[in-house]
Amino acid sequence: MTQTVPAQAAAPRAVAQDPHPQPGPRRRARSALLLVGLTVGVVVAGLAAAGSGQLAIPFDEVLGSFLHRLGLDLGPMPTHPRGDDTLWAVRFPRVTMAIVVGAALGVAGALMQGVFGNPLAEPSVVGVSAGAAVAAAASIAFSWTFAGDWTVAACAFVGGLVTTLAVYALSRADGRTEVVTLVLTGIAVNAVAGAALAFLLFVGDTQAREQIVFWQLGSLNGSRWPYVAVVAPLALVGILVALLCARSLDLLALGERPARHLGVDVERLRIFLIVVVALLTAAAVSFCGIVAFVGLVVPHLVRMVTGPGHRVLIPASMLAGALVLVVADTTARSFVANADLPLGMLTSIVGGPFFFWLLRRTRRTAGGWA
Secondary structure (H helix, E strand, C coil), X not given: CCCCCCCCCXXXXXXXXXXXXXXXXXXXXXXXXXXXXXXXXXXXXXHHHHHCCCCCCCHHHHHHHHHHHCCCCCCCCCCCCCHHHHHHHHHHHHHHHHHHHHHHHHHHHHHHHHHHCCCCCCCCCCCHHHHHHHHHHHXXXXXXXXXXXXXXXXXXXXXHHHHHHHHHHHCEECCEECHHHHHHXXXXXXXXXXXXXXXXXXXXXXXXHHHHHHHHHCCCCCCCHHHHHHHHHHHHHHHHHHHHCHHHHHHHCCCHHHHHXXXXXXXXXXXXXXXXXXXXXXXXXXXXXXXXXXXXXXXXXXXXXXXXXXXXXXXHHHHHHHHHHHHHHHHHHHCCCCCCCCHHHHHHHHHHHHHHHHHHHHHHCCCCCC
């Protein structure tokens, strides 16, 4: 008699999922094209911006002057007697500052959204920029000079760091960040910062009041090479660290528990990146004041093209932020003849409606990413 052995159901084989799936060829090509296009856009927009103003300089002459400083005589020099001096004493420092500040804000926004796991996180929305501006304005109102030319930037860094840590602590509930709590925390922080700025306006002298008003409006007017030399190192360090942390941010996007199983110290990573955000925010506001919504709009638009991977999102946000701010600053100083509009006003005009749309979209999708 033959004994029949019942067939055993094959046990399901666990398939290990790659937490870092490689993008397809089409997305890789699209990301590479985006990075190249943004780089070219920043260069072209920067040269065009340097040639615009009350003293208009043709694009080929701006390019010729730029190449001449690099030791390449490949184009015509400015024909106006003061054209070259105007470019290098006034225009190029301002364009360079716009590139540095825009890049810092774009990367800071991408980092904050990754750290909080929230598409509404951005330095100006949650009050980090305002906190940094209050500390910087205090150094102006009380004439602090303990760090020389770095005093304003150092105070902005401390103010941004304290504000970011407070926002992070207050917006956490049951181990996760709530959208409503984050927005309400930002409203409260901005209200307190506004009161502090009003107090500093009251106690400061006339010169201090003018500088504090400049902070509230945001502007690149008056940018000079010494200021760029202070801001650029801070922004460069923050951007490089953000690029090095891109893989950890991708793992964190899977959730806190999976990230811990994959070897990520979640709390240490978040606090470390919060310090980086404070560094980038300090670099952005230290001499230019509050420029709102760049860190909110730019990463979202970039994410629509590149996807959520931070190894492409961070450099693309850096370039896109630089491009957006160069274009915005050029508009601010050329939209009205013989006037320099506040840069923060222009970015808020565009970013405010975008924020309302994003808030409604986030509510419909229960916090989903773009």
